[in-house]
Amino acid sequence: MPVTAVVGAQWGDEGKGKITDLLAQTADVVIRYQGGNNAGHTVVNQFGTFKLHLVPSGIFNPNALCIVGPGTVVDLQVLCEEIVSLEAAGISTANLRVSDRAHLLMPWHIALDRLDERERGRQKLGTTGRGVGPAYADKVGRHGIQIYEVRDEKAFRERVSHELATKNVLLTRFGDAPMDPVTVADGVLAAAAKLGDRITDTLTLVESALAKDAAILVEGQLGAMRDLDWGIYPYVTSSNPLAGAASVGAGIPPRAITRVIGVVKAYSTAVGEGPFPTELIGPQADSLREMANEYGATTGRPRRVGWFDAVAAHHAHRLNAFTEIAVTKLDILGAYAEIPFCTSYELDGATTTSMPPTRILERVKPRYETLRGWSRDLTGLADRAHLPVEARAYLKRIEETVGAPVGMVGIGPEREATLL
Numbered sequence: 001m002p003v004t005a006v007v008g009a010q011w012g013d014e015g016k017g018k019i020t021d022l023l024a025q026t027a028d029v030v031i032r033y034q035g036g037n038n039a040g041h042t043v044v045n046q047f048g049t050f051k052l053h054l055v056p057s058g059i060f061n062p063n064a065l066c067i068v069g070p071g072t073v074v075d076l077q078v079l080c081e082e083i084v085s086l087e088a089a090g091i092s093t094a095n096l097r098v099s100d101r102a103h104l105l106m107p108w109h110i111a112l113d114r115l116d117e118r119e120r121g122r123q124k125l126g127t128t129g130r131g132v133g134p135a136y137a138d139k140v141g142r143h144g145i146q147i148y149e150v151r152d153e154k155a156f157r158e159r160v161s162h163e164l165a166t167k168n169v170l171l172t173r174f175g176d177a178p179m180d181p182v183t184v185a186d187g188v189l190a191a192a193a194k195l196g197d198r199i200t201d202t203l204t205l206v207e208s209a210l211a212k213d214a215a216i217l218v219e220g221q222l223g224a225m226r227d228l229d230w231g232i233y234p235y236v237t238s239s240n241p242l243a244g245a246a247s248v249g250a251g252i253p254p255r256a257i258t259r260v261i262g263v264v265k266a267y268s269t270a271v272g273e274g275p276f277p278t279e280l281i282g283p284q285a286d287s288l289r290e291m292a293n294e295y296g297a298t299t300g301r302p303r304r305v306g307w308f309d310a311v312a313a314h315h316a317h318r319l320n321a322f323t324e325i326a327v328t329k330l331d332i333l334g335a336y337a338e339i340p341f342c343t344s345y346e347l348d349g350a351t352t353t354s355m356p357p358t359r360i361l362e363r364v365k366p367r368y369e370t371l372r373g374w375s376r377d378l379t380g381l382a383d384r385a386h387l388p389v390e391a392r393a394y395l396k397r398i399e400e401t402v403g404a405p406v407g408m409v410g411i412g413p414e415r416e417a418t419l420l
Contacts, residue, residue: 070249098202323404331411
């Protein structure tokens with residue numbers, strides 16, 4: 001069976017959790033391949049409404065093996081809290097596994113993240129303050145600590161003391177309190193003990209699943225416009241949400257990933273700073289935000305909202321080669337008689353459909369065409385054929401401008417409110 005990658009095709013918050021939750025019902029293995037608990041996937045199903053931050057969205061299928069892959073950075077204490085919350089809701093996490101090669105997100109990473117944002121002042125990036133950026137910086141700088149290291153308590157405590165010797169200098173230099181290495185190590189070791197044998201060599205598990213031709217689903221976090229290399233740098237995440245990164249972050253040979261689903265909202269949203277060409281401001285933005293409940297799953301921050309940006313989504317398609325697109329929240333646009341749809345940018349008097357680098361992107365003006373709205377509720381529709389003709393035309397325009405077929409359409413937050 002093909003390995004399926006579910007990736008964000010905008011700025012993040014596209015509804016990947018819902019799509020992964022739906023596809024996971026027939027999956028054997030679900031793997032989270034990058035990021036940390038700096039973003040969340042909201043899932044609504046028969047068990048209730050959940051905001052997942054580290055646990056893969058396949059956790060609601062008791063038959064699926066769920067893996068937090070080596071490409072992630074993991075705050076073990078946050079993961080344990082998430083497990084407790086799921087178990088309290090009656091969701092078994094017995095099939096959850098965490099790669100022993102994933103890097104630990106340590107308490108000092110959170111402190112350094114918040115310090116960095118504070119010192120940037122007006123040039124802040126808009127991070128969530130969860131420590132993900134500093135954790136990846138330590139990984140690349142070879143100061144990171146991999147999860148397997150907790151198994152040797154003496155050596156782990158020495159690593160913590162060594163790292164804090166330099167981290168505390170930086171914290172105190174800017175007026176923050178130093179951290180106690182014993183307290184820090186105690187907290188991480190206690191969380192690791194709770195996870196127990198969930199921490200394991202996940203490559204063996206993935207290799208076995210591939211050999212059995214199992215149905216494997218890999219999910220990323222955030223979207224292409226927040227990609228470290230191809231997004232709106234520096235207003236990006238510290239890892240690569242693209243499908244290509246799933247190979248490394250999950251431990252899967254590249255040629256095994258043959259299905260790539262790009263998830264887009266029927267409009268655009270973003271959390272954090274940086275250029276956002278189709279952004280709405282004022283009452284129109286407030287209306288759309290409230291109607292669609294656009295608040296961050298992790299921070300609760302109000303999301304920036306705007307019209308659909310085909311330039312951004314096409315940029316994501318060029319990088320991922322989507323085999324299909326999943327469009328979420330189409331139902332929200334039922335409130336509009338006319339819908340602006342960005343097909344290109346105007347840059348220095350010329351028209352472009354290519355995504356320029358960040359500082360140039362700040363100068364573009366979106367060029368819109370106006371599509372007819374359908375001005376009706378889509379609740380309860382059972383298939384695509386029953387969508388209003390205007391809604392089908394809207395989906396067709398997404399296909400034409402992005403360059404890939406629409407395979408799934410969300411018309412509500414619930415798992416069942418998805419037209420295939």
